[in-house]
Amino acid sequence: MSRCERGSAGRPRPPPGRARATASRDDGSLAPRAPADGGAAIVVQALAAAALPAALADLSELLIATVDGGSPLGFEKPLARTEAENYWLSLRAELAAGSRVLLVASSASRIVGAGQLALSPWPNYRHRAELQKICVAPASRGRGIGRLLIEALHCAARDCGRSLLVLSTRLGEPAHRLYRSMDYRQAGIIPGWTRGPAGERYAHVTLYREL
Numbered sequence: 280m281s282r283c284e285r286g287s288a289g290r291p292r293p294p295p296g297r298a299r300a301t302a303s304r305d306d307g308s309l310a311p312r313a314p315a316d317g318g319a320a321i322v323v324q325a326l327a328a329a330a331l332p333a334a335l336a337d338l339s340e341l342l343i344a345t346v347d348g349g350s351p352l353g354f355e356k357p358l359a360r361t362e363a364e365n366y367w368l369s370l371r372a373e374l375a376a377g378s379r380v381l382l383v384a385s386s387a388s389r390i391v392g393a394g395q396l397a398l399s400p401w402p403n404y405r406h407r408a409e410l411q412k413i414c415v416a417p418a419s420r421g422r423g424i425g426r427l428l429i430e431a432l433h434c435a436a437r438d439c440g441r442s443l444l445v446l447s448t449r450l451g452e453p454a455h456r457l458y459r460s461m462d463y464r465q466a467g468i469i470p471g472w473t474r475g476p477a478g479e480r481y482a483h484v485t486l487y488r489e490l
């Protein structure tokens with residue numbers, strides 16, 4: 280597990296700009312540092328393939344709470360624990376190969392958020408990366424952790440030589456507003472991109488940002 284900088288995101292709803300990226304290249308850190316505000320410290324770290332089993336319970340709980348709370352991230356609720364665990368374990372090969380980066384945000388050694396970068400190995404894609412499955416535990420939302428994770432993913436992308444970021448998210452959700460506030464530009468909307476439990480369809484928006 281590689282070490283990143285510490286941040287603090289304990290205060291409810293930090294104003295815009297509170298968690299600006301200040302990652303240093305010298306110490307190998309990936310994460311931005313939020314200013315100290317007296318709240319619980321949030322540590323953002325890259326999780327290596329070998330560290331997945333130890334983090335499996337926390338990661339699965341995070342994913343289940345997110346999916347069952349109404350943000351499917353590709354799954355359907357109710358999400359079974361074995362399905363959640365199998366998903367996380369399925370990332371091992373790509374994490375080991377370096378074609379995927381998994382960052383986790385922890386508070387008091389408990390994982391409360393996660394986000395990923397998919398790094399395509401194709402030669403003419405090597406400047407770009409896709410942000411995937413960014414989530415914060417429902418009880419920890421609104422404290423700046425999502426923004427902190429995304430800024431850390433930006434740092435990780437730069438460290439991997441990637442300068443163009445893309446992602447897809449459900450239209451109009453809090454995540455959409457968060458990305459727009461972080462200078463992501465809208466490439467287009469695909470109606471009916473995902474399906475809900477009753478077969479209803481949801482429009483998704485494709486966003487991109489140059490680092």
Ligand SMILES: CC(C)(COP(=O)(O)OP(=O)(O)OC[C@H]1O[C@@H](n2cnc3c(N)ncnc32)[C@H](O)[C@@H]1OP(=O)(O)O)[C@@H](O)C(=O)NCCC(=O)NCCS
Nearest residue numbers: 295350413414415420421422423424425426448453454457
């Ligand atoms: C999107 C998500 C990761 C944001 O995490 P978070 O820790 O709550 O986000 P932050 O506290 O850093 O909030 C950052 C910004 O998001 C917006 N935001 C977050 N939650 C919001 C809410 N419930 N309502 C309105 N805006 C919200 C605000 O604009 C906030 O800006 P501010 O810092 O200027 O106040 C979290 O809501 C989540 O896990 N959602 C479910 C999964 C998901 O949709 N992931 C995205 C898939 S691409």
